[in-house]
Amino acid sequence: MTEYEAVIGLEIHTHLKTRSKMFCACSTEFGKQPNSSACPVCTGQPGALPVLNQEAVNLAIRCGLALNCTINKKSVFARKNYFYPDLPKGYQISQFDLPVTSNGFVNIQLPDGAEKRIGITRAHLEEDAGKLVHQGAEGIEGATASHVDLNRSSVPLLEIVSEPDIRSAEEARAYLDKIKSILQFAGVSDANMEEGKLRCDANVSIRPAGQKEFGVKVEIKNMNSFRAVERAIKIEIERQKQVLTTGQTVAQETRSYDEAAGRTVSMRSKEESHDYRYFPEPDLLPLLIDDAWIDRVKKELPELAEQRIRRYQDEHGISAYDARVLTLDKAVSDFFDAAAKLYAGDKKSIVNWLTTDVLGYLKTENLELSQTKLTPENLVEMLGLIDNQTISGKIGKELIVQILKTGASARQLVETSGRRQITDESTLQKIVQEVLAANPQQLAQYRSGKTALKGYFVGETMKKTKGQAAPQLVNQILDRLLKI
Amino acid sequence: MTISINDAGHVANLARLDLSAQELATYTEQLNQILAYAQELNKLNTDQVEPTYHSIETGTILREDKVIDFPNQAGLLQNGPDVSGTSFVVPRIL
Ligand SMILES: [Zn+2]
Numbered sequence: 001m002t003e004y005e006a007v008i009g010l011e012i013h014t015h016l017k018t019r020s021k022m023f024c025a026c027s028t029e030f031g032k033q034p035n036s037s038a039c040p041v042c043t044g045q046p047g048a049l050p051v052l053n054q055e056a057v058n059l060a061i062r063c064g065l066a067l068n069c070t071i072n073k074k075s076v077f078a079r080k081n082y083f084y085p086d087l088p089k090g091y092q093i094s095q096f097d098l099p100v101t102s103n104g105f106v107n108i109q110l111p112d113g114a115e116k117r118i119g120i121t122r123a124h125l126e127e128d129a130g131k132l133v134h135q136g137a138e139g140i141e142g143a144t145a146s147h148v149d150l151n152r153s154s155v156p157l158l159e160i161v162s163e164p165d166i167r168s169a170e171e172a173r174a175y176l177d178k179i180k181s182i183l184q185f186a187g188v189s190d191a192n193m194e195e196g197k198l199r200c201d202a203n204v205s206i207r208p209a210g211q212k213e214f215g216v217k218v219e220i221k222n223m224n225s226f227r228a229v230e231r232a233i234k235i236e237i238e239r240q241k242q243v244l245t246t247g248q249t250v251a252q253e254t255r256s257y258d259e260a261a262g263r264t265v266s267m268r269s270k271e272e273s274h275d276y277r278y279f280p281e282p283d284l285l286p287l288l289i290d291d292a293w294i295d296r297v298k299k300e301l302p303e304l305a306e307q308r309i310r311r312y313q314d315e316h317g318i319s320a321y322d323a324r325v326l327t328l329d330k331a332v333s334d335f336f337d338a339a340a341k342l343y344a345g346d347k348k349s350i351v352n353w354l355t356t357d358v359l360g361y362l363k364t365e366n367l368e369l370s371q372t373k374l375t376p377e378n379l380v381e382m383l384g385l386i387d388n389q390t391i392s393g394k395i396g397k398e399l400i401v402q403i404l405k406t407g408a409s410a411r412q413l414v415e416t417s418g419r420r421q422i423t424d425e426s427t428l429q430k431i432v433q434e435v436l437a438a439n440p441q442q443l444a445q446y447r448s449g450k451t452a453l454k455g456y457f458v459g460e461t462m463k464k465t466k467g468q469a470a471p472q473l474v475n476q477i478l479d480r481l482l483k484i
Numbered sequence: 485m486t487i488s489i490n491d492a493g494h495v496a497n498l499a500r501l502d503l504s505a506q507e508l509a510t511y512t513e514q515l516n517q518i519l520a521y522a523q524e525l526n527k528l529n530t531d532q533v534e535p536t537y538h539s540i541e542t543g544t545i546l547r548e549d550k551v552i553d554f555p556n557q558a559g560l561l562q563n564g565p566d567v568s569g570t571s572f573v574v575p576r577i578l
Contacts, residue, residue: 288543
């Protein structure tokens with residue numbers, strides 16, 4: 001059977017963090033009443049003229065630098081022509097043959113720890129379209145009319161196009177994570193896919209392993225989360241393999257990802273939908289960027305994830321792996337920095353709690369860190385209680401979940417629930433003696449040489465004290481009692 | 485290079501222009517005249533000439549990133565085909 005290799009390229013659209021729109025002074029704020037952030041320019045009234053937002057260019061340069069791109073001294077805006085009610089002008093102002101930045105790369109981390117370079121073809125500026133809300137029924141099929149909200153029309157976007165360097169759904173996910181991290185750390189965008197501030201389309205083809213020529217490319221749309229991108233690509237690769245192994249050919253088309261059904265579905269091929277007749281936008285002169293501007297942006301470039309990873313290793317002795325996990329999400333990394341300032345102990349213990357308990361909780365509950373009640377202060381308070389042996393690490397694992405949920409103080413939780421660690425030796429010795437007395441069989445086996453059973457006695461003691469016994473002390477007492 | 489009736493029909497369709505056969509023939513001829521005129525440029529060697537995107541040599545004007553609310557949203561809505569609340573209403577799009 002033929003082995004196939006997948007060839008994947010991603011197109012990522014990200015909102016830029018500007019206050020006003022790309023070509024007019026309307027607000028970019030989300031969630032406002034329909035058409036309350038609209039003016040003659042972004043509703044396409046005849047005679048209205050676009051004026052470029054300087055900050056959008058700033059952010060594009062910043063992002064270009066963070067993606068190792070060339071910043072082009074001269075770039076040109078172009079009209080992409082098509083008819084759709086969310087696009088009142090009948091064209092979208094984008095960039096075509098001369099984008100603002102091009103030829104960059106990012107390094108992604110593969111599961112085996114190796115690094116892989118993914119090329120960035122270009123990152124260009126363009127305006128967003130408005131939003132359509134279909135009225136009358138669920139979904140577009142039963143709709144009686146469509147409502148048009150142009151608040152989003154002309155909000156600045158950066159489209160980041162990768163080279164077809166990605167070879168699997170997992171690599172696509174790693175690349176997405178990397179781009180999100182760069183956008184967040186560079187302060188270019190919130191890069192929140194669930195809020196629509198980041199959108200991603202994938203170009204997927206497969207070819208027999210070893211073949212140089214690319215296979216037929218399918219574009220996948222409608223993926224609404226990072227997980228959806230990974231799943232959709234996986235499903236599409238399998239579909240294409242199926243098509244080829246049954247002797248058919250893959251059709252060049254756009255397919256929509258149906259999350260509920262777990263499949264991709266062909267979108268009605270609009271024959272001429274890709275005939276956009278790009279031409280230079282006559283209402284805008286070329287965008288000129290001089291070295292002084294680029295230098296200025298370079299100086300303002302915030303600390304990126306790569307730099308934080310190095311700092312974490314150098315300053316706190318954190319492993320490269322943990323440093324990477326911490327910096328996947330800027331909110332988590334910022335949290336760590338704040339907690340590290342407050343905590344006098346070994347910073348690695350903050351890392352352990354964040355990467356295992358906190359990130360584990362976020363993953364199972366499908367939450368962002370900001371959606372929990374955990375603060376650097378209340379985490380550090382709890383670590384202090386473990387360090388001075390008021391509670392055991394095991395109790396800490398229970399408390400952290402309550403703190404995440406309620407934001408309660410660890411000290412108060414310990415007082416009210418009586419989960420204070422048992423550190424009184426005579427109390428604990430009595431409990432250990434009871435445990436040994438209750439397990440005469442195991443005790444006899446231990447005495448006859450099965451010393452591994454010590455762990456069993458430790459476990460029983462912890463169970464009996466609901467995890468409140470100080471483990472070190474339990475070990476010491478057992479060592480003493482078992483010798484007899 | 486010339487433009488055929490089919491080319492002209494294709495572009496007219498993309499631009500949502502409903503042209504009669506007579507109109508299409510007229511426009512095809514006119515488009516070819518314009519193209520022939522532009523092809524005069526082929527007589528010149530432009531290998532060393534940087535492409536121009538605009539008749540003016542300067543760069544584009546830039547705006548400070550400042551929000552200014554447009555004061556006449558009601559006026560904008562009046563220009564729509566139909567309105568519900570503060571939304572424009574269009575026939576459902578498939
Ligand atoms: Zn506007």
